[in-house]
Amino acid sequence: xxxxxxxxxxxxxxxxxxxxxxxxxxxxxxxxxxxxxxxxxxxxxxxxxxxxxxxxxxxxxxxxx
Numbered sequence: 663x664x665x666x667x668x669x670x671x672x673x674x675x676x677x678x679x680x681x682x683x684x685x686x687x688x689x690x691x692x693x694x695x696x697x698x699x700x701x702x703x704x705x706x707x708x709x710x711x712x713x714x715x716x717x718x719x720x721x722x723x724x725x726x727x
Contacts, residue, residue: 680702
């Protein structure tokens, strides 16, 4: 796992046009803004797990790598 330190309004860029920006920090909560191409599904972990439970296709089958 890569661990990076960022401040508010700083961005991390991931290959494939994915950008993660620190929008706000309130106590122990961090608000992130994520920009990604429409072909990339972005979910919270618990939402991803729920989708995977009920999905008949393999995870990320619709993503272009």
